[in-house]
Amino acid sequence: MVKHDVRDISLAAKGRLRIEWAAREMAVLKSIKERFAKEKPLKGLRLSACLHVTTETANLMEALKAGGAEVFLCASNPLSTQDDVAASLVRNSGIPVFAIKGEDHKTYYRHIMNALSAKPNITMDDGADLVSVLHTKKQDLLKGVIGGTEETTTGVIRLRAMAEKGVLKYPIIAVNDAYTKYLFDNRYGTGQSTMDGILRATNRLIAGSVFVVAGYGWCGKGIAMRAKGMGARVIVTEVNPLRGLEATMDGFDVMPMRDAARVGDIFVTATGDIDVIFKDCFRLMKDGAIFCNSGHFNVEISIDELKKMSKSRRVIRDFVEEYALRNGKKIYLLGEGRLINLASAEGHPSAVMDMSFANQALCAEYMAKNYKKLQKKVYSVPEKIDADIARLKLRAMGTKIDVLTPAQKKYLRSWEMGT
Structure with a gap:
């Protein structure tokens, strides 16, 4: 062997x-x-x-x-x-x-x-x-x-x-x-598998929840799309003005993470950067808030700060850690902050x-x-x-598409023909 x-x-x-x-x-x-x-x-x-x-x-x-x-x-x-x-x-x-x-x-x-x-x-x-x-x-x-x-x-x-x-x-x-x-794996793959991971870990109802997506790149777009399709009110947080504008035009609420932290029920990070959900957010979150990561590394959630702020923690379900904060609230980290779609689901x-x-x-x-x-x-x-x-x-997939005619190809290569 x-x-x-x-x-x-x-x-x-x-x-x-x-x-x-x-x-x-x-x-x-x-x-x-x-x-x-x-x-x-x-x-x-x-x-x-x-x-x-x-x-x-x-x-x-x-x-x-x-x-x-x-x-x-x-x-x-x-x-x-x-x-x-x-x-x-x-x-x-x-x-x-x-x-x-x-x-x-x-x-x-x-x-x-x-x-x-x-x-x-x-x-x-x-x-x-x-x-x-x-x-x-x-x-x-x-x-x-x-x-x-x-x-x-x-x-x-x-x-x-x-x-x-x-x-x-x-x-x-x-x-x-x-x-x-990226148009398919990042959007449709990450969108579906992230929701799958959250559901397997928590068995929570998505419909009616306030669902916060950090980052509106192709992965974030896919997650927001699927959460909306399952009946959630979706909030997007962004640092890029174009993506923030796009999320707004797509019908999502857009706001800073500090503001979203006060109202969110479920949070997902998909940015590729560090400390996206940071120390102040944990204090502001509702009792019972759930948060996870769908970016590659486990750095998007400030887990070390969360540990310092907590008086106790325990694994309450597979891939669900309960953190009891000193302010009396209990909040929940999924999959150790690692890729939730692979930690608790199958990718x-x-x-x-x-x-x-x-x-x-x-x-x-x-x-x-x-x-x-x-x-x-x-x-x-x-x-x-x-x-x-x-x-x-x-x-x-058994799907057929059209083929350009010689005249159409010629037109696309030319500049002479106008109105």
């Missing part, structure tokens, strides 16, 4: 069935896997991936292996691993996996080191932790890396900061910025991850073929890859 560190290898059979269930809604990735198996575009390459270890990720790993890559996988979040999936990838797919749901900080980074033991040629990251470790603690491995990909907004922000400072040592494609990723539905992971697979192939032409910076997903994935997804 390949090297691994998973919770229980005997869970492999259950994981295999769930991986197959997810695959039914991942037709685009399936078609890529079939082509990869014939062409082997990743043959001879070692790939270290730091991703949420879910059923959808398992299908991506199997596609990359079919393409000839030697794949190593670790978790990109301590609470996002599905232990049966990790076991199945080891036993049934022969992929080294280092991931345990609920692993502590030390184990999390040890697992990243395990994934880097592959001496990768390509990195695949979700949040840029693997890239960060590679650039700080394992710099001796950088000479063997030809390129990488990044899955999420937070990771892209970190990588662009590295590139701007001139410390990024190899080219990376920002998969998050593909239209077929995005496979149909939407189909497109995100199709981008990952095709960008890995693109990097393998084109890395010599690329500089040490963050690149957008090539337009052709984005368009091809959209076409494949439409075909899988």
Whole structure:
């Protein structure tokens, strides 16, 4: 058996069935896997991936292996691993996996080191932790890396900061910025899976509640849309004037977090920044207020300040911590402030991850073929890859669209024809 560190290898059979269930809604990735198996575009390459270890990720790993890559996988979040999936990838797919749901900080980074033991040629990251470790603690491995990909907004922000400072040592494609990723994964995936996580953790009625969404990027838009659809009165908090204006035009109340803290029943952060729900907010919240995070890292809620303000805390339900404040109120943190859609639920539905992971697979192939032409910076997903994935997804859904006529194409390329 390949090297691994998973919770229980005997869970492999259950994981295999769930991986197959997810695959039914991942037709685009399936078609890529079939082509990869014939062409082997990743043959001879070692790939270290730091991703949420879910059923959808398992299908991506199997596609990359079919393409000839030697794949190593670790978790990109301590609470996002599905232990049966990790076991199945080891036993049934022969992929080294280092991931345990609920692993502590030390184990999390040890697992990243395990994934880097592959001496990768390509990195695949979700949040840029693997890239960060590679650039700080394992710099001796950088000479063997030809390129990488990044899955999420937070990771892209970190990588662009590295590139701007001139410390990024190899080219990376920002998969998050593909239209077929953020317009669907961030909006529809995060929207649905965040509500799923909140409901599984709390079993609370959304209808009639005051639901506060911090951040009106594509993830925030998706969460606000779903909360509104379930009957909540939605409040959006923002720092960007354009997004604040957009949220207002979309029919939501917009106000500062300090004001929203007084009236909200349920709070969700989706900004990618620190201290979005801060010390003063906890004092102002209603007795019984619930708050959680849907951004990548557990820094959006000031948990350390919350602990200092509390006279006691206890786990009252799975993934629900009750904090008793000194002012007599009790407020509730979900999922330890980590990604609630993966902490207490199963992450995005496979149909939407189909497109995100199709981008990952095709960008890995693109990097393998084109890395010599690329500089040490963050690149957008090539337009052709984005368009091809959209076409494949439409075909899988049985949806047809129009095709431009020669006259229409000529008109769009011309400037002479006016009114």
